[in-house]
Amino acid sequence: MTLIDSVLNGDRLALARLLTQIENDTPDGRAALDSLFPRTGKAHLIGVTGAPGTGKSSLVNQLALHFRTQNKRVAIVAVDPSSPFTGGAVLGDRVRMKDLSGDDGVFIRSMASRGSLGGLAQATAGMAQVFDAAGYDVVMIETVGAGQSEVDIARLAHTTLVVEAPGLGDDIQAIKAGILEIADILVVNKADRPGVENTEKALKSMLEMAHPTQRVYLHHGVPSPLRPSPVGRGGGGEGNMWIPPIIKTIATEGNGIAELAGQIAKHAEHLRVSGDWAVRERARLESEMETALQERLMSQFRERVPQTRYDEVMRQVFERSLSPGEAVKLLTNGRAK
Amino acid sequence: MVNPGKHGAGEQTTSSDKKIRVLVAKPGLDGHDRGAKVVARALRDAGMEVIYTGLRQTPEMIAEAALQEDVDVVGLSILSGAHMALAPRIMELLKANGQTRVRVFIGGIVPDEDIPRLMELGISGVYGPGASTEDIVKDIRNSISEK
Ligand code: B12
Ligand SMILES: Nc1nc2c(ncn2[C@@H]2O[C@H](COP(=O)(O)OP(=O)(O)OP(=O)(O)O)[C@@H](O)[C@H]2O)c(=O)[nH]1
Ligand SMILES: [Mg+2]
Numbered sequence: 001m002t003l004i005d006s007v008l009n010g011d012r013l014a015l016a017r018l019l020t021q022i023e024n025d026t027p028d029g030r031a032a033l034d035s036l037f038p039r040t041g042k043a044h045l046i047g048v049t050g051a052p053g054t055g056k057s058s059l060v061n062q063l064a065l066h067f068r069t070q071n072k073r074v075a076i077v078a079v080d081p082s083s084p085f086t087g088g089a090v091l092g093d094r095v096r097m098k099d100l101s102g103d104d105g106v107f108i109r110s111m112a113s114r115g116s117l118g119g120l121a122q123a124t125a126g127m128a129q130v131f132d133a134a135g136y137d138v139v140m141i142e143t144v145g146a147g148q149s150e151v152d153i154a155r156l157a158h159t160t161l162v163v164e165a166p167g168l169g170d171d172i173q174a175i176k177a178g179i180l181e182i183a184d185i186l187v188v189n190k191a192d193r194p195g196v197e198n199t200e201k202a203l204k205s206m207l208e209m210a211h212p213t214q215r216v217y218l219h220h221g222v223p224s225p226l227r228p229s230p231v232g233r234g235g236g237g238e239g240n241m242w243i244p245p246i247i248k249t250i251a252t253e254g255n256g257i258a259e260l261a262g263q264i265a266k267h268a269e270h271l272r273v274s275g276d277w278a279v280r281e282r283a284r285l286e287s288e289m290e291t292a293l294q295e296r297l298m299s300q301f302r303e304r305v306p307q308t309r310y311d312e313v314m315r316q317v318f319e320r321s322l323s324p325g326e327a328v329k330l331l332t333n334g335r336a337k
Numbered sequence: 338m339v340n341p342g343k344h345g346a347g348e349q350t351t352s353s354d355k356k357i358r359v360l361v362a363k364p365g366l367d368g369h370d371r372g373a374k375v376v377a378r379a380l381r382d383a384g385m386e387v388i389y390t391g392l393r394q395t396p397e398m399i400a401e402a403a404l405q406e407d408v409d410v411v412g413l414s415i416l417s418g419a420h421m422a423l424a425p426r427i428m429e430l431l432k433a434n435g436q437t438r439v440r441v442f443i444g445g446i447v448p449d450e451d452i453p454r455l456m457e458l459g460i461s462g463v464y465g466p467g468a469s470t471e472d473i474v475k476d477i478r479n480s481i482s483e484k
Contacts, residue, residue, distance in 0.1 A: 012404060012405070013404055013407075013434060013435050013436065016404055016405055016406065016407035017407055019407065020407045024355060082386075083381060083382070086381065086382050086383065086384045087356075087384045088380065088381035088382060088383060088384045088385050088386060088387070089381055089386045089387065090377050090378065090381045090387045090389055091386065091387065091388045091389065092389045092391075094388060094389070094390050094391070094402060095389065095390060095391035098390075098391070098394075098398070101397070101398045101401055101402070102397060102398070102401070107405055108402075108405055109405055109406065110388045110406055112356070112386045114356075
């Protein structure tokens with residue numbers, strides 16, 4: 001039996017080993033993704049992002065417990081940063097997910113960001129695809145809210161939760177600009193802590209100030225602006241509009257989890273009814289396709305042009321006798337002009 | 338992860354060689370977690386990816402985590418004196434799960450007379466108070482390359 005057959009048969013060790021192949025971007029891993037591809041597209045991918053320590057893992061733990069009561073199979077990819085100096089990492093998210101052990105309907109995988117450009121997004125997307133094909137109904141992806149990885153995960157996920165907590169500085173400036181572009185649901189966790197109201201208020205006024213524009217999922221399309229509308233009605237406007245609801249939770253006690261799960265379900269429903277689900281899927285596949293194409297063309301180019309030739313042309317660029325544009329023409333057409 | 342092209346810069350990335358993944362777990366009921374944390378950090382600083390599970394893990398939880406994370410090494414920190422009950426059980430579960438290639442290391446309070454018995458079980462190394470983290474790193478690396 002091949003590794004893929006074993007994975008599809010529910011062999012968890014095989015699944016774990018395949019995830020390693022995906023993470024290391026091996027030829028076997030890539031081939032597996034190719035053959036699993038027709039089986040993907042069913043799982044609900046949920047991104048969970050936010051500043052360090054806001055309670056993302058605790059929330060994921062609670063949400064997983066909740067989804068399990070609905071008999072959904074749950075996969076979790078928990079990403080923590082790699083040290084930029086040593087490349088090592090301490091991945092500690094499992095500490096908050098002890099409640100999930102001993103349940104065959106749950107699979108948790110920790111992952112270091114490994115700091116490579118775009119690599120995180122690619123590996124996470126690949127892992128999500130494997131879980132999807134292996135029959136997991138929900139895939140939750142936890143990332144530390146930082147720059148590009150956050151945006152990448154939001155693009156990958158169908159539903160993105162942005163987690164805030166009181167005490168991180170409750171004024172508007174402290175809440176990161178741009179979160180409205182990625183948040184489908186705003187979570188104010190640690191609602192047992194002083195300052196919740198301030199955090200909630202800050203988020204609310206941000207929502208009100210922002211003239212929400214629809215996320216640009218049409219890869220080559222034109223974004224369509226939406227009109228601003230009253231906030232705080234718990235999400236789900238008319239027509240094609242989704243206003244991120246703000247949900248208060250106490251992850252350590254499970255408070256607010258049912259409501260949060262309800263909003264997640266509502267968002268999935270909204271995506272399906274509005275057609276956004278398909279739009280997002282298509283945009284994602286398009287960009288995956290583009291990445292694959294770029295890679296392929298690059299490697300073909302590499303096979304054709306020897307390194308010495310490349311270095312020589314590069315030297316001319318350094319000397320400013322060729323512009324980068326001309327250099328590329330020279331390398332691909334044999335003529336600089 | 339994607340090699341952006343041999344020609345360009347950004348070639349210095351060393352991340353292409355496979356990372357050593359280590360599960361550091363504290364089985365049993367004692368709360369001595371300093372040693373586990375010290376070792377976890379030392380392994381990270383040596384470039385390894387360490388999955389830390391925290392306190393009070395049952396052998397079943399440890400074996401399950403080792404499986405899901407597909408680790409190369411399991412490190413157990415035991416200062417409760419219960420190592421002779423915990424270690425055999427964990428070895429048994431790892432084997433039952435098909436993880437015969439995983440290396441297992443133990444640290445904490447282990448009397449010398451217990452060490453031969455642990456080595457017989459297939460434990461790769463035992464470390465007590467004051468053990469140098471450099472030695473631990475070196476031994477883990479060696480055990481992997483022997484595989
Ligand atoms: C600090 C300490 C405490 C602290 C713990 C704080 C914490 N969060 O860790 C406190 C005060 C809470 C405490 C409490 C108790 N303690 Co105490 N404690 C110690 C002490 C003095 C030092 C332990 C320590 O942190 N060392 C520093 C770290 C860095 O060293 P380490 O853990 O040994 O780790 C090194 C190696 O062992 C190894 N290693 C460790 N883990 C791992 C893992 C891997 C994978 C690898 C490769 C290597 C490795 O590498 C590390 C680096 O060198 C020891 C005595 C001693 N000399 O060890 C007693 C000791 C461990 N405690 C002991 C006892 C009995 C207790 C109590 C039960 C006391 C009581 N009656 O209340 C309670 C239990 C509390 C509980 N909930 O479990 C006994 C255990 C006896 C036994 N096992 O036979 C000891 C040995 C003292 C003694 N001589 O009696 N303790
Ligand atoms: N008081 C309170 N503490 C909480 C709550 N949720 C989580 N915590 C605590 O906050 C700390 C961090 O929680 P995690 O779930 O690890 O947070 P995280 O966002 O996953 O952290 P990183 O992955 O390190 O970024 C832990 O000590 C939790 O117990 C909550 O609702 N209330
Ligand atoms: Mg976390």
